[in-house]
Amino acid sequence: MPETTLLPRLSRLAIPIMLANLLQMTYNLVDAWFLGRIGAAAVSAPAMAFSFIMFLAVFGIGFSMAGTTMVSQAHGAGNSDRVNFYASQTVTIVGVLGVIAGIIGFFTTPALLVLLQAPEEAYDYARVYMQIVFAGIPLMFFFFIMQALLHGLGDSITPLKIQFCTVVLNVILDPIFIFGFGPIPPMDVAGAAIATVISRSVAAIAAITVLVRGRHGIRIVPAYLKPNRAAVGQFFEIGLPISLGQGVAALGFTVLQGVVNSFGVAVVAAFGVANRIISLFNMPAIGLSKATAALVGQSLGAGDPEQARRIVRLSVLSMLALIVPAMTFTFFYGNSLVRFFVDDPVVIAHGATLFRIVSVSVIPFTLFMVINGAFEGGGVTRPVLVLNGLRLWGLRVPLALLLSAHPRLGPNGIWIAMFLSNIVTATAGFWWLRRGTWLRKISIVPHDAPHDT
Numbered sequence: 001m002p003e004t005t006l007l008p009r010l011s012r013l014a015i016p017i018m019l020a021n022l023l024q025m026t027y028n029l030v031d032a033w034f035l036g037r038i039g040a041a042a043v044s045a046p047a048m049a050f051s052f053i054m055f056l057a058v059f060g061i062g063f064s065m066a067g068t069t070m071v072s073q074a075h076g077a078g079n080s081d082r083v084n085f086y087a088s089q090t091v092t093i094v095g096v097l098g099v100i101a102g103i104i105g106f107f108t109t110p111a112l113l114v115l116l117q118a119p120e121e122a123y124d125y126a127r128v129y130m131q132i133v134f135a136g137i138p139l140m141f142f143f144f145i146m147q148a149l150l151h152g153l154g155d156s157i158t159p160l161k162i163q164f165c166t167v168v169l170n171v172i173l174d175p176i177f178i179f180g181f182g183p184i185p186p187m188d189v190a191g192a193a194i195a196t197v198i199s200r201s202v203a204a205i206a207a208i209t210v211l212v213r214g215r216h217g218i219r220i221v222p223a224y225l226k227p228n229r230a231a232v233g234q235f236f237e238i239g240l241p242i243s244l245g246q247g248v249a250a251l252g253f254t255v256l257q258g259v260v261n262s263f264g265v266a267v268v269a270a271f272g273v274a275n276r277i278i279s280l281f282n283m284p285a286i287g288l289s290k291a292t293a294a295l296v297g298q299s300l301g302a303g304d305p306e307q308a309r310r311i312v313r314l315s316v317l318s319m320l321a322l323i324v325p326a327m328t329f330t331f332f333y334g335n336s337l338v339r340f341f342v343d344d345p346v347v348i349a350h351g352a353t354l355f356r357i358v359s360v361s362v363i364p365f366t367l368f369m370v371i372n373g374a375f376e377g378g379g380v381t382r383p384v385l386v387l388n389g390l391r392l393w394g395l396r397v398p399l400a401l402l403l404s405a406h407p408r409l410g411p412n413g414i415w416i417a418m419f420l421s422n423i424v425t426a427t428a429g430f431w432w433l434r435r436g437t438w439l440r441k442i443s444i445v446p447h448d449a450p451h452d453t
Helices: 003-036 040-076 080-115 120-135 137-153 157-179 188-213 229-261 265-301 305-341 345-377 382-404 412-434
Strands: none
Touching: 003 040, 003 137, 003 157, 003 188, 003 265, 003 305, 040 080, 040 120, 040 137, 040 188, 040 229, 040 265, 040 345, 080 120, 080 137, 080 229, 120 137, 120 188, 120 265, 137 157, 137 188, 137 265, 157 188, 229 265, 229 382, 229 412, 265 305, 265 345, 305 345, 345 382, 345 412, 382 412
């Protein structure tokens, strides 16, 4: 299939995923904007919570992505029964992981905040926010499942519609629960977390409805919900490296947050706001990565590795065209972006410096994020684990500790560590891609495989 045909396919799948990811980011951005009206301590609470919440959420994301790989390859091979089989297995595996993640997160929050040296004035805010969000994590995982499975079929519109409705709901509920309205008392940070959980509950109900009704080319079959030994093995082979890779990264961000916390509330707030703005601009990379994984999986399932190569090349070029203007803007106007969320001049100054140091390195790193889709689509996900470990634990965390201890650098040492780790990881990622180990077709579990573990 020529590039002129592949590009529209890639765009139709990637653009709704990008929009859905942008909407997903608004959960945190809306929280940050409203909590910024209360003060720096309040807005720093979701910033401190973000890394550890993501550390546990990545297990839902990673194993759901394994579902994308299996469903896309089964779909590419034209086997609709195995599409439903892998979809049902995804629901069971990721659903159980969601319950486990919620329990672990809820009960370990207080100890974690102490370990991370949370500023005293922000500790209670962060504890309440994190525990409420962790109570709702199992619901979040069900949306991950539906989103990943439909992406595997090439449907990114349905998840986008659900995401849009729930984000609008969150925007409506946030000020009501944060500041109070009528009989509802002001709840500050707790209100932001409650609004988020309610919105995600609605998304979970919609996701379950879509999968049970089976009107989108995929259906949950009760007989296939029982774990299958061979399928569980495939899910762990593909999903565990993705989850551990992202988990290692999220844990690294959690430790990095501890380094940031040691510089006080102003630096914490600047880091949190700037990180969310950069993450907002990174959403196209995540969208293209997921679209690449789905289309690479379909191509390999259909026995066409050359088409898989062309898809990756198109994704990288598309991302380059998007990210260069975005990072140029943040480099020159980062202070204005931070000022939109916080009016504290010290916070704005720290945020502007972060953007000046980090922005350029985001360009190659987003290209690396895109090529992760090639590894995931081919079911060869160990590079994701190794490279994420290198980025955070081999480079960013030790460099941040070393450089920020220098009296002339202070928190700027953290930003320099971010810059260097992005550049090195992206270079290593492209070297691994050129090896071509991801161009493989996965063995589909046969219909008569045993369903006992």
